[in-house]
Amino acid sequence: MTAPLVHIACLCAAWCRTCESYRQVFEAACAELPRDGLQVRWIDIEDEAELIGDLDIETFPTLLIADAAHVRFAGPLTPQPETLRRVLRAHLADATPARVGPEYTELARRLAGHEAP
Structure with missing residues (x-):
């Protein structure tokens, strides 16, 4: 039996300076994880507004970790690499x-139900 697919999504905006610098932190931290069973996404909430739906993101970056059964974590993070690594682990x-x-x-x-671009 294989483990369920887990989605890790960082919700940000192109105009956000914090997000601009955080993208490298996010990608580096996710690159340290075993890739089997993970779907990692960087989501610009304006470019992918249809995917975001009614979710109102007020603080960036916001992280979502979820599998097909439920959400494991959702909320804003301080933009430090170790905070992200700790939450992911x-x-x-x-x-x-x-x-x-x-x-x-x-x-x-x-x-x-959505394939990454």
């Missing part, structure tokens, strides 16, 4: 559902 190892609004659950559902 914790929530990839623990499939406990996070308490999130329905907008995050809907985004996770759309990611599960």
